[in-house]
Amino acid sequence: MTTEVSFIDLGLSEDILNALNDLGFSKPSPIQSECIPLLLKGNDVLGMAQTGSGKTAAFSIPFLMNIDANLKAPQLLVLAPTRELAMQVADACSEYSKYMKGIKVLALYGGQRYDVQLRALKQGPQIVVGTPGRLLDHLNRKTLDLSNLKGLVLDEADEMLRMGFIDDVESIMATIPENHQTALFSATMPAPIRRITKRFMHNPKEVQIKGTNQTAPDIDQSYWLVRGMRKNEAIVRFLEAEDFDAAIIFVRTKSATLDVAEVLEKHGYSCAALNGDMTQQLREQTLDRLRNGRLDILIATDVAARGLDVERISLVINYDITLDSESYVHRIGRTGRAGRAGRAILFVDSRERRLLKNIEQTIKKPIPEVGLPSKELLEKRRLAKFTQQVQKQLESSDLEQYQTLLSQIQADSGTDLETLATALLKLAQGERPLILPPDPVFKPSRDTRDFDGRGGERRLRGDNRETPKRRERRDVGDMDMYRIEIGKENGVEVRHIVGAIANEADISSRYIGNIKLYETYSTVELPKGMPKDILKHFEKVRVLNQPMKMSLVSGAASDAKRGRKSNKFDASDKGGAKKRGRPSAPKF
Incomplete structure (x- = not known):
């Protein structure tokens, strides 16, 4: 009979134990139970575990125990493959260290202004979490000093290999002082990762955690492929179409909790954000409002929602898909409590289909x-609700007074009663019109089901669909070609472009098409219909300290596939495509 280990048994400080208690952590996960003691003893650790196994706490907690709060210099460096993961790890480290005085955590990633990051670095953060490209930039600029580093963590090393960052990772590791402790985590262990462990790690202790075969709770689940309109517009539609007592909406970032809450408040919903910046007292007040019915919708991050258990919640909307399938199971488990029916909706962007497949494999x-x-x-x-309101007014005792007013308005306007009633109906509908514009038109995707307002499925279309013959590897359909104002003369390589696009747009590298390098520019194929905000962001993104200035090439991808020469332009042709009437990228 094995004895169950608690966080107290691991010898953690009172500050960290209090933080874990606030987050609702009752006992360590398997990887935490094994890794924390090894790292506290000073061992290098090589962990093989899937995302969602709790490895962030497994490496951050023991390293936090050795942080010198009085030393205002980076003592722990965490490398993450994407800016999203870097922000999540940084948020988690902040949560675990919130009772430790003087501890500062900084996330460094592409897309954020250098002057903002430089000011933050001058404040002396002890923990730095970043993507390889931006960290290497700071090291080359000598704005990041790692001479006092005690610990180094490589999170999701195989993902960094797949995204083309492995050379940058090795360059960073080669600049770090030898006297430090290293932890490397990876779901798989390909040869290049093994090479890193042999070159940079000292007799690492291996910890292998097998993924748990979780099954989905008894919850009615479905997903919506993001297209036709933006998420903010779609979520209002789904909330209006669903019958729910209370709902929780999961997003990835703190700022998104506030953005979505603002949208819903404008549409008259009683909602509140729940994120890591809230004090424990404010968090408890918010949850009490949800429990007693004064609040109907909660918008939360995964970290903020840990330990949340409210029986009223009958609907969960995954506004942002989880990066790991086990977190999805935890999310939707917030509904269907106490024997009630549960409903879960997942928003899936076209570039996130791989994550959807991982979830389906996990829940079987x-x-x-x-x-x-x-x-x-x-x-x-809307008409049904409006009719109920009218029926309620018909039972009022003071209608005669309003009948007098109605007769007066009719006499003054000289119109018939039916036309007057129609005008008053239009006026009374308020900000939620009873007649809506036509729906956006788009081609049906696989396994599309009609929405009946109760989460039901009326009829299934596309059962006889044919598997697309082209681009099976990416499964993203047609591609658009884009031009980047950086080429061979700048020393750019394909891996640099892949890394920049994958990291800045959170796009998996498998969704990036052909890349061609020319002397003064390059071209890259991306899924058709990239969001405009991402494309606008790419105008400012830098590769090798040179701005990409990405622009759409009209019909280039399709022309190239038909054998036409679509690249007959040079670097001096800036703005020419626009003058010739280049179409803008359509919305998803």
């Missing part, structure tokens, strides 16, 4: 796709 069943709630459905539900 497919998640059906649901269509966007139609205008007919919304009109029907």
